Amino acid sequence: MINSLTLRVSLIAALMVAVFAVMTALALERAFRDSAVHALEERLQAQLFLLMGAAEVDTDGRVSLPERLPEPRLMLPDSGLHARISDGAGMTLWRSPSALGLSDPSLQTRMFQARMTVDWETSAGVVPLTFTLREDHTALEDQMGAYRRSLWGWLAGLAVLLLAAQSLALYLGLMPLRRVARELRAMEQGRQSILTGRYPVELKALTDSLNDLLRQERAQLARYRDGLADLAHSLKTPLSVLRGSLESGHERSGQQHMEDLEQLERMDRIVAYQLRRAATAGHRTLAAPLAIAPVVQRLGRTLDKVYPDKGVILFDRVSSDCHLRGNEGDLMELLGNLMDNAWKYGQSRVMVSAAMKGRWLTLQVEDDGPGIPSDQVPVILARGGRLDEGVPGQGIGLAVVNDIVDAYEGRLTIGTSTLGGARVEVRLPT
The missing domain is CATH 3.30.565.10 (Histidine kinase-like ATPase, C-terminal domain)
Incomplete structure (x- = not known):
């Protein structure tokens, strides 16, 4: 068990900041990926419609597209974006130039895909065509990597700032407790009698109770001291009377005997009174x-x-x-x-x-x-x-x-x- 309030709170704060940073990073990364994937799928869908708009089919079912395609990446080899048009039997009728050199782009598993099958009407009849557009994950992963590095860097910086702010707040927040400790040490060394500092409302009840307790203990000690002094002073006279009576050596009469008893009764009343007075506890702030x-x-x-x-x-x-x-x-x-x-x-x-x-x-x-x-x-x-x-x-x-x-x-x-x-x-x- 860590026996330091500052260290305990600091460790808890560091743990909470770390958990917050990690959870925030994961949530933001997930949200960014979902947004990026959704945007990419919508872009693929739009590019698919542009490709369909540029396609031409003759009476024999042959498909042709202009040399300049609507999406420039379809004309660049190894661009990561591939297009394919197939007939109803799945035979490839056209492939984009970007797919050249690839055995079969459809076999690549880590790719986003947009597909649509349409019945293309010609003068010779209806030709079923399937338009397929694929894009690999490389661009998305590169984008996610750059975003992840930026995100974690900023969150790490924010975590450091938060820890610094919490350390400062902890230092300032615990300052009254350190002041109480210093005043208590001063009281132990006899340099002051009560807590004199101005404390926040959260500690005022504690410091006021400590001061009340100190005053009560001093008052109790003073009552014991005064009681003993008063007892010694009050007993002096009746003891002197009894001593003189005993040292006289004369035969004691009934009257003298009654006077001795009176002095003894007086001493008994003095002792009873002083004991009761010294035993008085006084007001107790912390008492039930x-x-x-x-x-x-x-x-x-x-x-x-x-x-x-x-x-x-x-x-x-x-x-x-x-x-x-x-x-x-x-x-x-x-x-x-x-x-x-x-x-x-x-x-x-x-x-x-x-x-x-x-x-x-x-x-x-x-x-x-x-x-x-x-x-x-x-x-x-x-x-x-x-x-x-x-x-x-x-x-x-x-x-x-x-x-x-x-x-x-x-x-x-x-x-x-x-x-x-x-x-x-x-x-x-x-």
């Missing part, structure tokens, strides 16, 4: 679309089992065509936190809506609970804010949701629901 409706229905059934005493009624307003290109775990984490808060703090009604608007997916989760005060929204959505001071009852769910939305380059807003409680709206690119 994830349907929203089945996820909402599955989470609704799960939350009914988690909160069986609340009897929450779910109003499902999710369109069947809604989808998201991303990680299923991110979608479950996002909707799970929003719907869990709605089930937890709502009274009896929760409404989940989703709709596609252009290239954006809009998700809304509403409840009939106490809602979220507008002055507390910035605190809830602040990066890691809940881990230090938080809003009572909200946990780290909204902080995780906010990080997922940021990873997908979306937007999160919190307002008042028509049901009377909180309305959380998320817009994500699809």
Whole structure:
């Protein structure tokens, strides 16, 4: 297998040009031969009529023709054109001078022939005569040979020009791919971060997807790095408190024991939050679309089992065509936190809506609970804010949701629901 796109296309193009040239040459040669043979046969027929017009027959059935025949070639020996007049019994009554020296021109097989038998009326009666005109293939073959040489010469020249044009077109057509390869090598060497060239529409989807993939991988790496740094920074204070408590050497009271447990719980929440944040995959251009409706229905059934005493009624307003290109775990984490808060703090009604608007997916989760005060929204959505001071009852769910939305380059807003409680709206690119 040839491992070169240029060489493959060049070989295919050369083969196609060669087949085209050969088939064209054969077709044109066949058409020219048919035309030449037809013209020769018509000429022979016309010459036969001229010969009949010049012939004279006397009362004894003798045939005579003038010394100057209508066709000069009939008077030239070895001209390739022969004429013969015979009677009803096949006996030769007249032969053209061009047939002199030939034993019997009729025995030559490679000849074109025109023949006509007529009843010639004389004063003595009717004389049956057969006029025969023959011409050999030499002139036609010479003509075909000259035509064939000219035809193949021109077709060979055209084939060379076509191959040169195709090579130029191939070189220019594959230039964007070579530019992509050069840019990828530059990225490997650290000289650039993304593909920056202007590419034709056929490659734009590919280069845009590569750039999106590169940005997503860098964003994922940054989230891992930031998560580890934030984790180390956030654990420093509770670890210092625990170390100081353990190094004091004093007998530990119940209050001190509760403080230690509080620090341990705080550390557990920090680790859980940072792990969730670092694991967020973000928008994936090449990912398969994830349907929203089945996820909402599955989470609704799960939350009914988690909160069986609340009897929450779910109003499902999710369109069947809604989808998201991303990680299923991110979608479950996002909707799970929003719907869990709605089930937890709502009274009896929760409404989940989703709709596609252009290239954006809009998700809304509403409840009939106490809602979220507008002055507390910035605190809830602040990066890691809940881990230090938080809003009572909200946990780290909204902080995780906010990080997922940021990873997908979306937007999160919190307002008042028509049901009377909180309305959380998320817009994500699809």
